Amino acid sequence: xxxxxxxxxxxxxxxxxxxxxxxxxxxxxxxxxxxxxxxxxxxxxxxxxxxxxxxxxxxxxxxxxxxxxxxxxxxxxxxxxxxxxxxxxxxxxxxxxxxxxxxxxxxxxxxxxxxxxxxxxxxxxxxxxxxxxxxxxxxxxxxxxxxxxxxxxxxxxxxxxxxxxxxxxxxxxxxxxxxxxxxxxxxxxxxxxxxxxxxxxxxxxxxxxxxxxxxxxxxxxxxxxxxxxxxxxxxxxxxxxxxxxxxxxxxxxxxxxxxxxxxxxxxxxxxxxxxxxxxxxxxxxxxxxxxxxxxxxxxxxxxxxxxxxxxxxxxxxxxxxxxx
Amino acid sequence: xxxxxxxxxxxxxxxxxxxxxxxxxxxxxxxxxxxxxxxxxxxxxxxxxxxxxxxxxxxxxxxxxxxxxxxxxxxxxxxxxxxxxxxxxxxxxxxxxxxxxxxxxxxxxxxxxxxxxxxxxxxxxxxxxxxxxxxxxxxxxxxxxxxxxxxxxxxxxxxxxxxxxxxxxxxxxxxxxxxxxxxxxxxxxxxxxxxxxxxxxxxxxxxxxxxxxxxxxxxxxxxxxxxxxxxxxxxxxxxxxxxxxxxxxxxxxxxxxxxxxxxxxxxxxxxxxxxxxxxxxxxxxxxxxxxxxxxxxxxxxxxxxxxxxxxxxxxxxxxxxxxx
Numbered sequence: 307x308x309x310x311x312x313x314x315x316x317x318x319x320x321x322x323x324x325x326x327x328x329x330x331x332x333x334x335x336x337x338x339x340x341x342x343x344x345x346x347x348x349x350x351x352x353x354x355x356x357x358x359x360x361x362x363x364x365x366x367x368x369x370x371x372x373x374x375x376x377x378x379x380x381x382x383x384x385x386x387x388x389x390x391x392x393x394x395x396x397x398x399x400x401x402x403x404x405x406x407x408x409x410x411x412x413x414x415x416x417x418x419x420x421x422x423x424x425x426x427x428x429x430x431x432x433x434x435x436x437x438x439x440x441x442x443x444x445x446x447x448x449x450x451x452x453x454x455x456x457x458x459x460x461x462x463x464x465x466x467x468x469x470x471x472x473x474x475x476x477x478x479x480x481x482x483x484x485x486x487x488x489x490x491x492x493x494x495x496x497x498x499x500x501x502x503x504x505x506x507x508x509x510x511x512x513x514x515x516x517x518x519x520x521x522x523x524x525x526x527x528x529x530x531x532x533x534x535x536x537x538x539x540x541x542x543x544x545x546x547x548x549x550x551x552x553x554x555x556x557x558x559x560x561x562x563x564x565x566x567x568x569x570x571x572x573x574x575x576x577x578x579x580x581x582x583x584x585x586x587x588x589x590x591x592x593x594x595x596x597x598x599x600x601x602x603x604x605x606x607x608x609x610x611x612x613x614x615x616x617x618x619x620x621x622x623x624x625x626x627x628x629x630x
Numbered sequence: 631x632x633x634x635x636x637x638x639x640x641x642x643x644x645x646x647x648x649x650x651x652x653x654x655x656x657x658x659x660x661x662x663x664x665x666x667x668x669x670x671x672x673x674x675x676x677x678x679x680x681x682x683x684x685x686x687x688x689x690x691x692x693x694x695x696x697x698x699x700x701x702x703x704x705x706x707x708x709x710x711x712x713x714x715x716x717x718x719x720x721x722x723x724x725x726x727x728x729x730x731x732x733x734x735x736x737x738x739x740x741x742x743x744x745x746x747x748x749x750x751x752x753x754x755x756x757x758x759x760x761x762x763x764x765x766x767x768x769x770x771x772x773x774x775x776x777x778x779x780x781x782x783x784x785x786x787x788x789x790x791x792x793x794x795x796x797x798x799x800x801x802x803x804x805x806x807x808x809x810x811x812x813x814x815x816x817x818x819x820x821x822x823x824x825x826x827x828x829x830x831x832x833x834x835x836x837x838x839x840x841x842x843x844x845x846x847x848x849x850x851x852x853x854x855x856x857x858x859x860x861x862x863x864x865x866x867x868x869x870x871x872x873x874x875x876x877x878x879x880x881x882x883x884x885x886x887x888x889x890x891x892x893x894x895x896x897x898x899x900x901x902x903x904x905x906x907x908x909x910x911x912x913x914x915x916x917x918x919x920x921x922x923x924x925x926x927x928x929x930x931x932x933x934x935x936x937x938x939x940x941x942x943x944x945x946x947x948x949x950x951x952x953x954x
Binding site for chain 1: 747748749750751760763764766767769771836837916918919920921
């Protein structure tokens, strides 16, 4: 007899992270009963129309709706996932309260970032820790899913301009620190298939899971790009101290003008650089130190993709990233 | 060939917790090389004299000594343990820095309290979380050892006064909440043997371990005392709401007079009551939820002692607790 479907509710379902997760659920062999939550104003978006065609229930709601309304939506859920804008993380506390009230079996808050010490490295991680601690205070079953830095955010350029179409906007082609610190990377679209496995797996309840693909230093990454492209990449190094100064200056700016979203994004990217490329957070070894389960130890059948796969796709012109 | 001894350094070695740990190390079958750190003024205390007779190195030092001095002491340590007064927890940050510098293989900060959500339940746990997060920020290998509430703190009295000699000072013989919430208990001296196993075990590196013995509700605890003593115990219930009010009032008092140590101790005991006997924190199930390893799953040969053992000892007049 087939087991009953796993009932999953995804907020922010048409966003970057939400749509990756839905895609992973749809492609999984597991039987999921998927509800996509969309802001009422976005119900007629083409993405939601596509979801409906694929058998997904699309429900118009907002995380700020009444407790009762949210309770009706979450009742009976095996998993509730809330990808969030970094500025809206606090809204998750109400969702946690509702999960507790209606007995949701597993809550997955908006983490989805490189593994790092919970407090003191990045402002956004500190804030996410506050949400995780709130879920634990309310004794709500949870899974924390974090993922390595995206290949798609690598900034390196070749003289021919061949990779330019795949570059993220606004990032300098530079090497942070000495370029010799190992960093874990993943494809952005490794998240969805991983989440589909994680939420169907009782071993991951009340656990932290780390999703990654390849681990290499920035110098090794540039070596791969040079080898595959046959071009020489200019290596511009930026000392760790400069990144620290930039972080301090941007923090001061935000203290003066907290509504400056651009400064907030800059700060976050600089904090990532310092954490991953100078401190060396986010490798599978340090994730293990912090208590994470390793996605490849949990699911040895998952294919580990490499930086070589990424740059080959970019050079072939077949790359489709979250920014293009 | 015998393996080399495990080099352990214990601060506060003549204190309540420190002496339990040293005792556990001495009685263990594992070969430990023990250094007891004592404040220079206490070097001639009888307890230190006893330690020397048992082959323990006693070194006069303080946690506020210079980095260099502390570095010399901690160099080569397999495990460093720092039981602390709750008001001095911050001193551990310097020890963590030194552990990082000299490559200590495992740091055990002063936790040794019931498992509970890391933030928002008890002030003292919030403070300990700050220390744990600092160790993670510095990427120092750690083990968090927590332990259930002590049998020795049970306050129940019988009319004959037979158990009075064993009672902790200043605790009312009352039942907190409805008396039907399961609470985990342990003998105070279960800690030492557990620590001896934990620090000799590579499976516990960078993990949380929970030490406990028996689990029962307050009503069940009183039932056991009544059965063993043949006396009727008066059951005075205090509603959870009253404990919350008392906590709020004591917090307000401390905000006005932070140096009031008595108020701090009262607050801590009231917060324990609310956490363990109303919320229901600290059972092995909730410790598992929070990511702890279970001491009996790690070491099935450990003998699980019961409340019955405790009260039988008290009624036999053979009980020796930390308070008498």
